Structures are given as C-alpha cells and as structure tokens.
Amino acid sequence: xxxxxxxxxxxxxxxxxxxxxxxxxxGRLLTLLLLVPPLLWLGLVxxxxxxVFLAQSVxxxxxxxGTIVREPTTATLLELFRPANYDIVLRTIGISSAVTMLCAVxxxxxxxxxxxxxxxxxxxxxxxxxxMPLWSSYLVKVYGWKxxxxxxxxxGWFAGKLGLGGALEAWLALPLVGGPSLSVSYTGMVLTxxxxxxxxxxxxxxxxxxxxxxxxxxxxxxxxxxxxxxxxTVILPLAMPGVVAGAIFTFSLTLGDYIVPQIxxxxxxxxxxxxxxxxxxxxxxxxxxxxxxxxILVMALFLTVAKRTGAFDAx
Amino acid sequence: MTRAPLSLKIAAIGGLAxxxxxxxFILLYCFTTEEKxxxxxxxxxxxxxFGVVWGRADIWAAVGLSLKVATIATVLALxxxxxxxxxxxxxxxxxxEPVSLLFVLPIALPGIVTGIALRQAFGLMEIPFSVWTIxxxxxxxxxxxxxxxxxxxxxxxxxxxxxxxxxLGADAxxxxxxxxxxxxxxxxxxxxxLAFALSFDEVIVTTFTAGQQSTLPxxxxxxxxxxxxxxxxxxxxxxxxxxTFLPILAAYYLTxxxxxxxxxxx
Numbered sequence: 001x002x003x004x005x006x007x008x009x010x011x012x013x014x015x016x017x018x019x020x021x022x023x024x025x026x027g028r029l030l031t032l033l034l035l036v037p038p039l040l041w042l043g044l045v046x047x048x049x050x051x052v053f054l055a056q057s058v059x060x061x062x063x064x065x066g067t068i069v070r071e072p073t074t075a076t077l078l079e080l081f082r083p084a085n086y087d088i089v090l091r092t093i094g095i096s097s098a099v100t101m102l103c104a105v106x107x108x109x110x111x112x113x114x115x116x117x118x119x120x121x122x123x124x125x126x127x128x129x130x131x132m133p134l135w136s137s138y139l140v141k142v143y144g145w146k147x148x149x150x151x152x153x154x155x156g157w158f159a160g161k162l163g164l165g166g167a168l169e170a171w172l173a174l175p176l177v178g179g180p181s182l183s184v185s186y187t188g189m190v191l192t193x194x195x196x197x198x199x200x201x202x203x204x205x206x207x208x209x210x211x212x213x214x215x216x217x218x219x220x221x222x223x224x225x226x227x228x229x230x231x232x233t234v235i236l237p238l239a240m241p242g243v244v245a246g247a248i249f250t251f252s253l254t255l256g257d258y259i260v261p262q263i264x265x266x267x268x269x270x271x272x273x274x275x276x277x278x279x280x281x282x283x284x285x286x287x288x289x290x291x292x293x294x295x296i297l298v299m300a301l302f303l304t305v306a307k308r309t310g311a312f313d314a315x
Numbered sequence: 316m317t318r319a320p321l322s323l324k325i326a327a328i329g330g331l332a333x334x335x336x337x338x339x340f341i342l343l344y345c346f347t348t349e350e351k352x353x354x355x356x357x358x359x360x361x362x363x364x365f366g367v368v369w370g371r372a373d374i375w376a377a378v379g380l381s382l383k384v385a386t387i388a389t390v391l392a393l394x395x396x397x398x399x400x401x402x403x404x405x406x407x408x409x410x411x412e413p414v415s416l417l418f419v420l421p422i423a424l425p426g427i428v429t430g431i432a433l434r435q436a437f438g439l440m441e442i443p444f445s446v447w448t449i450x451x452x453x454x455x456x457x458x459x460x461x462x463x464x465x466x467x468x469x470x471x472x473x474x475x476x477x478x479x480x481x482x483l484g485a486d487a488x489x490x491x492x493x494x495x496x497x498x499x500x501x502x503x504x505x506x507x508x509l510a511f512a513l514s515f516d517e518v519i520v521t522t523f524t525a526g527q528q529s530t531l532p533x534x535x536x537x538x539x540x541x542x543x544x545x546x547x548x549x550x551x552x553x554x555x556x557x558x559t560f561l562p563i564l565a566a567y568y569l570t571x572x573x574x575x576x577x578x579x580x581x
Contacts (some may be wrong), residue, residue, distance in 0.1 A: 034402035049436030109326030115318035117319035144337035150353040256425015
C-alpha cells in the first residue's frame, strides 16, 4: 500500500469536518443515515405496494358486477381450497420439487469436480462456463428449449437417428409426464426449468464444498473410512447447506414463473399463470392476491427450515 | 490432490454440456432458411436474417428503451446498494436481520407478485406508465446485486485501515473517498455490471410496469407467443447473448482477485 506516503491535506476545519465528527463519534448515527435512503425505497415503495396488493385477499369480488367488495371476508382465501384451485397449488409445488431435485443431481458432480479436483485454470473455466448461461437472457434460454423440444426439433431428430424414437414415443405415452410432444408436456417444462436454474444450484454447492476442511477428509481417511464412506458421512453432510441454499433459488424461481408454462407446457395452469389470468382477463384482484400468498407462505416456511441448516452462510 | 474418478468427470462435463448446447442450437437456427417451423436439421442456410434485423425499427426502439432503463436502474441500485452495504457490513443493531431480509426480498419473492403489486400501486396513485415506472421496478431488485457484492468486499476490508486514516487526520468523507472507495471500487463495478445485465434481461416485472412500451425482452416474449418471423428472433437472441457476454466477462475479471483486498488477512 502506498497510502502511508500519500500527502493528505491538513485536517480541515469547516463544514465537512463539522459534519464528519458526529458521524465518526456516533457510529449508530452513521448506520442510520446510510440506511435511510435504501430503507425508504424498499420499505415504502416496495413493501408498501406489496402490502396494498396482498391485503386485498381479504376482500371479495361481486359475482354479478365484477367489482371488488371492500368488506373483510375469509371467503376469497377459502376459495383456494376448492379442488380446482388446490390442484393448481399442488401441481406447482410438485413441479418445483421435481426441478429442484433434478438441479441438485445435475449440479452436484459439476460443483464437486470444480471444488475438489480442478486446478486454478480449469476452475476458472468452470466458473465462466456456469456464469455465462446464468447471465444469458432468460427468454433466449427458454427459446432455445422451444427449438429443441418442438415436435420437428432437434431432440426428436436425434432420438430418431439413434434409434430411440420408440423410447421417446413410449415416454410421451406415459400419463402425467407425457403429452402430444415434448414441448407440450411436463417433461419439457421440468427440463426447461432445470436448465434455467441449474447455475443457481451449482454456485452455492461449490461454495459449500470448497469450505469443507481438507484435514477432515484426511482424518476420516486415516481413521480407515473408504472414499465412499467419507463422501457419505463427511462431505455430503457438510455440502447440504449449499444444496439447501441452491434449492431456495430453484424452488422459488419455479414457484412464481408463468412464462415458461405459457410457452412450454400443458394447458393445465400453474400458480403464476393463475395469478396472471386472475389479475388480467378475469379482473379478480382479491383471488389473485390470495393466490400470491401461497408462494410467499411456502417460501417463508422453506426459508425458516433453511435457516436452521445454516444455508444462509452458504449463499 | 488425487485424480478425479472417470464417472465424476463424465457427469461434470455432461452437466456443463447441458448448460451450453441449447445456446449453440440458437446460433445454428440463425442461418436457417425455414421460417415457419423449427425443423431440424435446417433445410438450408442463409445470412439474410441479419440484414432483416438491421432494418427493423421496432427492434432498435426496443433495444434503446432497454439500454436506457438498465442504465438508470443500475445507477440507482449502485447508490442505494452501496449505502445499504455500508450500513450492514459491520454494524450490529436491533432489527438488523429483518432489514437485511428486506433487501433480499425482491429477488426471493416471485417476480409476478412484485410486478402486480407495483402495477396496483401505480393504478392507485394514478401514475401513468413511463420509463420511470419500469426503472422503479428494476431498481428494486437490482439493489440486492450491488449490495451483495459491496457487502462481501466491505467485510474483507480491515477496519484498522479506516482507523489509521482517521488517526492520520482524515475526516469521514476523505476516508471514504481515499481509503474505502478504492478498495471496494472493483466490487461496485462488478455489481453494477451484473445489475445492468439483470435489468436488460428482465421480463416478468416489466410486463406489469411497462404499459404499452416495449423493452427488448418484452419484444422477444411477444415473438415467442405469436411468432412472426422465427429466424429474426433467433438473430436477436444471438445478439443478446453476445451483448451480455462482455459485461459478465468483465465483472468476472474485476472480482477475480477479490481475495487480495488490503488488510483482508487481519
């Protein structure tokens, strides 16, 4: 540091000094002053509008005139438990869970290799290879999958060339995961989501794996544990906070998305689409607000559990 | 260090391939002569779509709006995110946890909830849609990106450097300008670039805060739902990939040596 040789001006006596002294003397005043602008922005603008919107879930809609009845009622919230609406919630949570698990399975080997075996150069290459798709345009990535999954698209062509056309047909004939083509099936939707959010899983898992102290692994080996046992009893438990941290992203991002299901997927609605149609064409803001509470509550529950596992330190 | 098992190597490389192959296909489809379907393999190759994109005014208008919004949102996020990081990096006070949660909330909650909430608020206060309504939504979730970058760097900055500066007679503002800022500068630049990329690409919140305006992602979304000239969308998609590639690469090189911050060893 060349700081010691820098010629600082002599201590100033003036406005700046008079402003500065109380800040230095009272650290709390400085903290408060720093916090005011961002808090005003997020607290007032963001939380304010969030509250105004979500609070409407206690109102209801007049069935005949379609206007909002501004009287507190639990009717709108209870509507969520109607079979049709309840199905939407369960379907979305099911898709989010599938995406999260698939992400964890694909991400782990990448993160593990990068954290434990890669030299500095390979590690840098891996990091860039993960960051590039992460920051590529969301829509471009969705678009890429639409190209691949289309009936006349590349996946179908390669499956045909490799003699797997029959296997693809059989998979599409299955109930639930199948459909007329990959681009209008849950399989396609889950694949696209997995692709979109995979980097969000790789990065925290890799960070957690890098923090596993090497001497713990050596000690386990010295004490006679086989590599498999070391992996299961030492590395995996220590990497779990990273997996949970990644799951926060993959789960919440899938839970609220309405664009992928609109472009790739079945005609059955997911949560995001339900909210979108309700606030738009249906004009039922109270029910849209009630639906919006679902992902928020699910994520609050998720985050509470995640906090216990120490996932926030792995972010 | 031992060598990696072959199965692990294959799984890791396969995973990375999964991340990149779809982007390569978009590149391939830029040159296809087929404009009605996504037929693979493409029946023929042509360069004419690049010329078509060059001549489309609606695309350039969307690019312009996106750049404008991203620039303003990034500047706002840089100011607010740095302030927040400065306040929360070391201080311990009552309510610190809820406050740091508040900063993460805009990316933790689904974008659609944020979007509708903002739209409702605009409607309630009778604010007409403009560039600023889009900026407002974008800045809200860009703050956290800058905040994360700045807070990590500030925590590594040794407090003794700041104390030394004050002992040598610098006031709080001089210390910030001459000691703190040079040390967190690259982190801020990296955070700013990521915030820019995030804003440039945002579509979910923008759907609700843009009204009739069309940013580049909104333009792409409408092409995805109702395709007109499919190869044109391909070309735009590839251009977007190229444009975002550079800031990300720059952000990476700026934060790569983050560990070497002065005083971080203490």
